[in-house]
Amino acid sequence: SESADYDVVLVELGGTVGDIESQPFLEALRQLRNEEGRDNVMFVHVTFIPYLNAAGEFKTKPTQHSTKELRSVGINPDVIVCRSQEHIDDALLAKVAHFCDVDVNAVVNTPDAGTIYEVPLVLEDKNIGEFIVKRIGLDVEADSSKLDEWRGVVDSIKNAxxxxxxxxxxxxxxxxxxxxxxxxxxxxxxxxxxxxxxxxxxxxxxxxxxxxxxxxxxxxxxxxxxxxxxxxxxxxxxxxxxxxxxxxxxxxxxxxxxxxxxxxxxxxxxxxxxxxxxxxxxxxxxxxxxxxxxxxxxxxxxxxxxxxxxxxxxxxxxxxxxxxxxxxxxxxxxxxxxxxxxxxxxxxxxxxxxxxxxxxxxxxxxxxxxxxxxxxxxxxxxxxxxxxxxxxxxxxxxxxxxxx
Missing domain, CATH: 3.40.50.880 (Class I glutamine amidotransferase (GATase) domain)
Incomplete structure (x- = not known):
């Protein structure tokens, strides 16, 4: 298998936590972590933080609830990526970290971007790559210059x-x-x-x-x-x-x-x-x-x-x-x-x-x-x-x- 040539495998599970369709896949991921070892598998939970105009504030309850649902099936998120329409301040991210029992530097915000290809650059600015390297023990040094080519692609898309x-x-x-x-x-x-x-x-x-x-x-x-x-x-x-x-x-x-x-x-x-x-x-x-x-x-x-x-x-x-x-x-x-x-x-x-x-x-x-x-x-x-x-x-x- 060609997978033997890779150091890291990314597995994406779409859908909504709690839906019946997701249950067998969540169980498979839980078993994967046990089989491969907890130091070799990490979970990234991507969630949405809604903004209520009437209240004038972001609401973190849906994220707290989905994290609780994940824990109920044996999956504890290592990283939480908070999607939002606008920028979320550090105090609110700290609140998510506190109530979801995740390191504060492992909760990051990705507000709506002009192009989806800008998101990796946002994550890099939040040092999430460095966190992942340390978390799963990769013997590499974080080097943001490797994203220079990617930055060029994003610039071409945005400035055409x-x-x-x-x-x-x-x-x-x-x-x-x-x-x-x-x-x-x-x-x-x-x-x-x-x-x-x-x-x-x-x-x-x-x-x-x-x-x-x-x-x-x-x-x-x-x-x-x-x-x-x-x-x-x-x-x-x-x-x-x-x-x-x-x-x-x-x-x-x-x-x-x-x-x-x-x-x-x-x-x-x-x-x-x-x-x-x-x-x-x-x-x-x-x-x-x-x-x-x-x-x-x-x-x-x-x-x-x-x-x-x-x-x-x-x-x-x-x-x-x-x-x-x-x-x-x-x-x-x-x-x-x-x-x-x-x-x-x-x-x-x-x-x-x-x-x-x-x-x-x-x-x-x-x-x-x-x-x-x-x-x-x-x-x-x-x-x-x-x-x-x-x-x-x-x-x-x-x-x-x-x-x-």
Missing amino acids: ESEVTIGIVGKYVELEDSYISIRESLLHAAASIGVKAKIKYLSSDVEKLDEDALKEFDGILIPGGFGERGFEGKLDAVDYAIENDVPLFGICLGMQSIVTQFARRNGYPEANSSEFGDDIVDPVIDMMEEQKKIKNMGGTMRLGSYDCKIIEGTKTFEAYGEIDIEERHRHRYEFNNDYRDDLQEKGLIISGTSPDDFLVEIVEVPNHPWAIGCQFHPEFKSRPNRPHPLFKSFLEAIYEYSKN
């Missing part, structure tokens, strides 16, 4: 002068966190080139996509998903981007949308994915033959990290700068190789394949400033200080488009 508008066209847009990895990847890439990304969401689950809404976007991203609902709306967005030279990025089902729409524009008006029925006339997207025999639905998924070979001379190669890459997958259907030669003859660029050249991993639309679709999920490998190459290239294309 130019702004671009990116549309995410999908069917789960009612809950923005459905696409949180994609959203953050766009922000990472935007920060790396010194621009601000304004992200808007447009539902594809409509009979006909609103073209006026699409005109607002400097770039269009089609995310992944499953099922037929909303697919035609995604095709409308792809068609608009192709017609108007708008930078276009398709991920997973988004790539399949690009392939399907390209096929419809080039001799296959009934092109579609076999995911959406057994009577598809031209299934340009299909399940591999060996997968069709698997009855267990989960068993047909192509999951995890796979190698990919990039074709030189393509926009994809310009983005990566290398031939051999590795990306993470989560999908069931693939580009149908029965249509591969013909679609390539009609201009479709296949810029990435599996090492054996059997599976199509990346496609590009010809004669377009930037229109790329990938079968994998690049958002899973993007980091604030290391934006994914495809996202960065996409943002560069968007910025150029926005200037015209």
